[in-house]
Amino acid sequence: MRPVSYSRVRDVATAIATVTADAGAAYLAGGTTKVDMLRIYAEASQRLVDINDLPIDHIEVQPDGALRIGAMARMNDVAMAPLVMERFPVISEALVLGASAQLRNMASMGGNMLQRTRCTYFRDAEASCNKREPGSGCDALTGVNRGHAVLGTSKHCIATHPSDVAVALTALDAVIHVQNTGGHHAYPIDDFFLLPGGTPQREHPLNHGDLITAIEVPALPVGRNSLYLKVRDRESYEFALASAACALRLENGVVAEVRLALGGVATKPWRARRAERALLGQPATRESFARAAAEEMSDAVARPMNEFKIELAQRTMVRALETLAARGDVS
């Protein structure tokens, strides 16, 4: 590991000032991504500014009913919060199905948004990777790409966004709150995660020194009838091959309200807007679910090793919708 220096800050302003002033500095939250990145030379920070003492770890309901999750709230604490379990089971489930208990105790929600792809070529500091080293090429295109994305890819990068909870948050139209030396910014989550296009190194709009302070989930009654379905080779401790975050409200057997987002198959947490549109007003049947799912995947681009994901993603959506539909009109 490269030599790094370390310091600990106690307030938000100092944290931002310290990192902003030093181009080689980075925030250290739970460290479950950051330390790995340094050890494998995928990132090159020389200074870690520990933000674990910052008072931004609350999980609370706002006057307007929105849920506000502090950036330093631990994944496990959020998953287990009764408020979250009751109002947004999809968030709780996405968290519980991620990583392992030990990791979830350390890992923060802010860090989760900024975790890096599991693409093996990104993580192999000597491989060609446009995301790690812009312009160097993409070994994944011709390499082992079973886990790679089929939606939102470009010829420069096909890396899957790995987060589970970000998928749930995307389905729910969460907002990412950011602070920097200039003040406060709020990004709708769908604008926060960027498609790779020609600049896969840019994964989000943050500038150096920008600190995520909170994630806000708007009050959304349909959230109560929601779930997260994660499909993977083994039963636990693995990233998704395909996942679906879904919330559904039926009226007289017809889809009145639906939220659907996909994980494991796209270069960013993928809001399935086409499927949502196709579903609204349709009868809650397997046929209309399958039609909508197919519609969502109609532009998917696969490689030989990940072709199955196009089919798998559809079946995952259908299963998620069917499961919620079977629970009846709960909201």
Add this chain to the structure above:
Amino acid sequence: MSTAIGRPVDRVDGLAKITGAGRYSAEIALPGLVHAVLVTSRIPSGRIGHLDTYDAERAEGVLAVLHHLNLPKGGSVPALLPSLFGAAASGQTFFPMQDEVIHYAGQPLAVVVADTLDRAEHAARLVHITYEHTPAITTIEQGRDRAYEAEKIFAGFIPGRITRGDAAAGLAEAAETVDLSYHLAANHHNPIECSATTAVWEGDRLTLYDSTQGPNATLHTVAELLNIMPSHIRVVTGYVGGSFGCKAMIWAHPALSALAARAVHRPVRLALSREQMFSGCGHREEQEMRIVLGADRDGRLTAIRHHKLSPTSHFDDWAEPSLSVASSMYACDNYEGVYRLIKANTMTPTFTRCPGEAAGMFVMETALDELAERLDLDPLEIRLRNYAETEPGTGNPWSSKGLRECYQRGAELARWSERDPRPGRERDGNWLLGWGMASSAYPVTPPGGPQRARARIFADGSAVVQSSFADFGTGSATVMTQVAADGLGLPLERVRVQYGDTDLPNTAAAVGSAGAGMVSAAVHVATTALRDQLIAQAVADERSPLHGADPGQITVTEGRMHLRERPDTGESYAELLQRANMTDAEALGTWNPPSMMGTGYGTMTFGAQFAQVAVDPELGLCRVRRLIGVFDPGRVLNRKTAHSQLMGGMLWGMSQALLEGTVMDPAGRWSNASLGEYLVPVNADAPDVLIETVETTDTVVNPLGVKGIGEVSMVGTAAAIANAIWHATGRRHHRLPITIESVL
């Protein structure tokens, strides 16, 4: 008379392990210790163009950068000989860093030594290497047209072609045949503890703290590689965090750590990284198999043709013996087995938990299931109809065989006869449920030479028993304490077993599930020799109550020698020794095993396995709900550790079926060389596992009749699962692992 053997005694090293007090080879703290890190090849084939050490040598804390141009040349590379022989056991007949030629990705090209691990790792990144590439073959697909029939495989012990009877004629007369082709992914061992050696020189004497299954194998291999006298090397193996075969043979790192320590005049620790574990200590090779089974109308096999194709290294004709056990599982007069190899740019493959048996029996046991289906026979029935009463090929009697009982008990536990034999009939929500079964078998192989132990009893009646074997997590130190206690007639807590040190009496590496059998034999011989010596002393001692008694009538309980018929006549070891003014007494025991070339018996551990699997065909998921295994391991030394071994094996079998596979990158490197990408089961995958053993007495294999349970339970699990997947869904799978995309 045995009181300790068989009891479910807790591990003697359990507390030290779970509290962290036990020191593993990469945790040995020595004054002045420094750290070595390997720099390995990115490419699978070619030459080093330029190896630039300028930056690395100037990095903070760096003491040395060793490579082919400055590494002192030593002795010669020993032959590839399984470590069960007890001699030098190089994992491949190649030692790196001798010239600039690159044979496989991951080949060590340089060793960086620095004062801390982090600094050594950082400096290793600063060794800049340019390569001259030459074309590489790293997969079966790439090398198919260069395949050749091996003259011999497996270090020369197994012919490349094995026949009995006339397979073609047998197939011609068959009423039904199946002809199936399989592909099995390469596997890596993935023990939790990565391999590591800490090397210390004192003058011309070398001590190695090495994580190995065979301390003496390390000793002899390093002696030959460095051309130093074996008497000048001591290998200490304290705690070992698993092996599964990757520490069965001796690879480059122990000798490299010694060379590095000599270069910097400091103790050196060399630990492989997790990634280096994928190219530093062998693997199970990728393999294709084709099997043709012919049977008459009653399901009796008329012929077996079983061919295997696999890549090996450029140095050695190695293939795991995938055909062996499958060839002697069933009575069939006509057999043809052929090993074909491809010279590839990988290291030499090696023993990997259940080397060959797990792969070959997957093929045999799933093919037999398909044959049963065609013949409309129950899968269990077809196995019984082909039950081998004697060893196929030799006609030798079995030293013991409880397979029929295993089938019967397993079928009872699984309620086998109650299942609807037709596939796809049982449902649980989104899950289709199915049951499958398969046979298990694993050879009992004696070690290649005498096995020794020393027993010493003190005047207070406590004893220490010494033998050089390593306990790499299986519980051998615990069971040897039990064997020693019974041999001496002492309570368990009065006996300590000292092990894992080549200064102690010699044993071969504990490999091939042979460890418990051979070490227990040595410990039994040593402890009973000491017991008999003390009884003889008592009988000869005028002051002893046992004076003049018939030694054959004397037994020992709780450290007290007494007449079998009149327990009140006797005295303790302590009384005898103290009266004689002896501080201790000692005996060396040597067990001379039967010849490796044959005992005149077929020697095998058998078992039967049943699996219940749930398949969600829509999402491609296979989850195992129940595993039932019944085995005939001969004498069970400790019910608890035996159960753990058997359960571990079955879970590895599940892993083989559904998860494990190392994938070759088009660039000729293993692409998933991490525990994140190479999947093994987690707790959430673990099904309900039920294990029983059937009583079998074996008087041939070793003094205590221990047949070995290290690996047998992995054989057949994958087949039982695949057969259950068929029963659930009606679909057969011929590729391992069975992944989501193949089930969809």
